[in-house]
Amino acid sequence: MSGHAANPLHHPEVSIANGKTYLANFVISVALMTVALLVVLSGMAPFDVFLVTTAIGGLTVIIQSYLILHTDTSRGQFWHTFSLLLFVPLFIVTIGLTAWMFHGLYQRTMIMPARSGASPMSLHTRAGTR
């Protein structure tokens, strides 16, 4: 309906591209991921690794969404940012509440962590697969 006359290359979604931020994003992201990898290889206690890598991952995601997904409050991007913010609590609810529920459920319903091999009577293992 509109925009037939206007040059699409002048659209704010096009002019938002910025080589510097993309390069910065690459450098920062690679650096952070390298740190995360080194943390894992360093032989830190598992729970510490969990905390540190989660923090690094969170930071990377925030930086990336700002630098390459352009989630800011400018006129062109406002609704993108807004809808992302709407989703974030839902991600947390989906994963968090599920984890909470099942953490309790495993404790209450599992008799033992059966780590041993499949039952010889099992029909539902690879024996039944062609």
Added chain:
Amino acid sequence: MLVHLQGSWSPALGRLCMKQLAFLHVPILEYTFAVVALLGLAAVGAVTYFGKWKYLWREWLTTVDHKRIGIMYIIIGLVMLLRGFADAVMIRLQQDMAIGPHSPGYMGAVHGYLTPFHIGQIFSAHGMIMIVFAATPLLVGLMNIIVPIQIGARDMAYPYLNALGLWLTGGGAALVMLSLFIGNFAHGGWYGFLPYFELPYSPGVGVDYWMWAFQLSAIGTSLGSINLIATIVKMRAPGMTWMRLPIFTWASLSTNLIALTSFPVLMVALALVGMDRYLGTHFYTAGMGGNLMLYNDLFWIWGHPEVYFLILPAFGIMSEIIPTFSEKTLFGYATMVIASFAIGGVSWGVWLHHFFTMAAAPSVNSFYSITTMLVGIPTGVKIFNWIFTMYRGRVRFELPMMWALLALSLLIVGGMTGMMNAFASNDYMWHNGIFVVAHFHMMVLVIASSIFGAVEYWFPKLFGFKLEQKWGKWFFWFMVLGTGFVFVPMFILGLAGMTRRLDYIPYTAWGPYLHLEMVGIGLYGAALLFFLAHLYVSLRDRESRRVGADAWGTGRSVEWMTHSPVPSYNFALIPHINARDEWAWRKDNGLTELHPGDYEPIHMPKNTGVPLVLGAFFFTLAFGLTWRIWWLTALSTAAIVIMIIVRSFDTDTDMTIPPNEVERTEKRRSDRASDFIATGVPPYAGGPVGTATAYQRLPEPAGGTGASSGGRL
């Protein structure tokens, strides 16, 4: 084949063989098939006889007009509603016949006339069809039609995607219908039981049918929700600020936000079932490290928001109808909006109440019990606001209003019983019981009543004439009676401890209640006949019930500012919005001129057959997967990918309607415009009660050509 299957399999036909053609050897299906085949032949014959194939193709099947797509959604919804009702009748009949160990059995059943295998399919199909293929398309259709008009837009943001969503839903519905005759349907409830739906316990194709039909409709609905949200956010007419948005549009926005966020989770839940069944993974298996409760978790993460996905547009409809027929502004607009979003938000934190009895920790159950009750707050607020909308109004009891009031009263019952279910210790007593069934049928009937209300309310907008009232009222009252007879005994049976999905009732003490329910089913059947009469008489006498733009005389929002029926471009000139309830404001100020001439060219998308063909390929893809016909699957997938790519190279997708054609169309429509608008009597101008003619019926036309116009339009 990757997974061990029972039964035969061949490369050409997969699991399909003569034995699977159920309509050849199951007596009930033989008759059903005969009837369906006759009806189908009759339809094809009629279209051929009247030479309407071209018209059907050009005007409907390839259309990208949001109103026509909406109408087709509603037709799918109504057809599937009938099928769902037939299923309900069969379930009730079986439970009415199979009471106590001495009840006789027929047609291979020990008691009653349906074996567990068959009734399993029927109640699964009933639930699935009613939720996914009746309620959802009906509401999606309504939103599709009304929202763009209400925000003063010409079309949806993505007309092409809109059509694709329709045909995906249609494909899913067709798949469910096909399962009647070829193979069988899932036999373990509409939401699926894991690990019951794993291959060892459900070796047939039923679960696959269920899964793929569900998946198709899920994809269709989420495409639709993206479309609607983008439409509301990006395509509002100038001046339509957020706080001027009509309340139904608000409801649609919140409901589609729910769909947008929750449907992906359903797709995952179903896809993992598929991987277990097709690839032999262990997501939901009882053994080998699967977790069967994971399915319930994922499914209800979608499932509970889905309930509000259905109820919120119903609330929106009620919020439109009640002010119109109370001849008054909606009470507490801002509160209503907040309440809608509060319901949508809370819906994301309540899903565990669907498996309160899974032995979660009491702290977990307490949390979910409380969050579930929280839903009661915004819902209660809505009920009060509707009551206060009628307060100091002038309530007219016309059909839409009657349906809205029925929805309101059912909502009170459903809300109360919902609060009872949210109380976890109650839920322990009747979790899988009939009480819960009765409760959610109350809520579903709230939705159904609103839909019937909406159909009555917006029908004249779309078709230019009102539905008649006499048979409509018979229909209404028999629905009320039927609801009472079916569901009051059902609540009592719930308190008796009766559980769901029984094929055979072992306790004769429950017999009388079940017989009463059967009476209710009879009343519903009568209501169905009245509904058909209602439609028939309305269509027959349509010329005498032509209406103008403001069909009810007291319409308030933007959709009453364009002609009835609405032209394909909705508005010859996009309206500039100055107030909430724009049309009421214009009438108050005597600005009822529908459009001031001086037309401009209008850009519209062109019709295209691609969505229909894509939908057909998705259907064959799902069919191939269901029966494990791998060549068909591969072929369909390739066809879909190629079609999407090829279509993306098509640049000839838009057209322009020149001003003189717009003018011609507008002139033609204005012949049918009502005198009311022409006389320009503003509804509230008179001040004191009774002097203003807020509502006028059209004078009966002499020659059947519609009322004469005021000439100005």
Added chain:
Amino acid sequence: MSAHSTAVDPKSASLWARHYPGHDVIGTRTFGFWLYMLTDAMVYAALFASLVVLSHASNMVGGPAPSEFINPRVAYEETIALFASVLTYGLAMVSLKKGSRRGVTGWILLSALLGLVYLGLSVADNVNLFQHGITPQTNGFLSAFFAIIIYHAVHIVVGVAWMLVMLLQIAKEGFSQNVVYRLINLRLFWHFQAVIWVFVFVFVYLQGVVL
């Protein structure tokens, strides 16, 4: 209080939007696609929720512990390839801003190549696991593990295919409105994969090592 939220003077109110330019097509298209990306993120959220549920010791029946087979170094190499591809696609968008057809084409080709490098690494790693009998069919944990990885890889395949289609469209149409909004959507899609990959790398590979 008045029924109408604002008091516009009816005498001077404008009733019709004459010469209404219509809505912003590119903005609407990209917004809708962004919404689609968010639903895709929700799919990942559900998959990650499954992974969390299926990471209990009892979900690893009949299979090795994750620390025994997860190789974070390969994943790190994949990370570099993907991030580089994202960077080059970003540079393609900078060329688009300048209207340089050659720049856009070249950078997109490079992005597709880097995407293929990522895919090659991923496929090699997974095939290696399969050959050692570590498959999605082994147990619940591995089902969830592979589901996430393969789903992400499928996105990369789609992205690369899309890039090739876009190269054809640029050649055919130049920078028309349709091509431009599709290029922007592809940017959203491609950059989104990087963000998702951070989750996959950190929560599946790195934390899998210490699980």
Added chain:
Amino acid sequence: MKNSWKKVRHGATLLAVGALGLFLSGCSARGIYLMHPEGAISKTSFHYFLLDVGIMLLIIVPTTLLAIWATMRYRKGGHGAYQPQWSHSTAIEIVVWGIPLITVGVLSYLSVKAIYAVNPYNPEVIAKAEKKAGSTPLEVDVIATDWRWLFVYPQQHIATTNQLVVPRGIPVRFRLTSTSVVNDFIIPQLVGMIDVMPGMRTKQALIADHRGNYLGFSADYSGAGLSWMHFNTHVVGKRKFQAWVSSIQKTPQSLSYKGFNRFARPYIPVGQKTQPIFGHVKPGLFDFVVREVMRGKTWNTPMNMTENMVAYLKKQSKLQKEGYY
């Protein structure tokens, strides 16, 4: 304060009973099992049910009356004054948000209390009763198969099918699991539902107050035999229970692990008069079943299994005679 709260509770209960009475008047109350609780757990649940309903009715009844009044008084041509522009009142808004908020607050408090009182894993009411009585609870292991209930009494080494016998006044603690799919264990007059899941172990507990026969059944859909998957709960005196146990122990039939594998095959107990009883059960059967299922053991059901139920039952009884089950 406490007194007035009691009064409210009393009033609410009366109101609820009155409403229910109206609701059920004219109908026979026979078979309305949930309304006739006979055990500590079910009585507690019922108590909270009445409170809940009473409080809800305090809100619902006035709301309904208000709705009827508004529609009648303000109907077109009615007596109400017409004020089309009236659409906002802060006072009313506060009230309409306040009332539901307070109600939900009160109900939430009660709900949490009730959840802990009847929490299936360690119901406060049972714990209290155990403390008071000082008696050791009876343990029963419940194994749901397709489609029978096997009740194993591990302390007595006996097992019964579709028949649960418990002594009156003594706490009974259940461990529950399933062989194939999810079932739901309920005895409406004694105890509420708990999921019975394959590969997992859930718990439940009850105390029965009176002697008698109570119905129990599976509530979650588990396939073709669900409707016949019910059992009788006999509540008997302590001495009679002992006598019953020793009579079962004399039964020659015993249940081994291998025997259980046969027992757990799909079987629909339609109109069966005598159910298998086992005088001796191999210890640890319950744990064995859970472990087997966790390792992937399944008891598959045939395709389209009850397309013709009568024929299926014929086949089933033939197989039974051959010792298949």
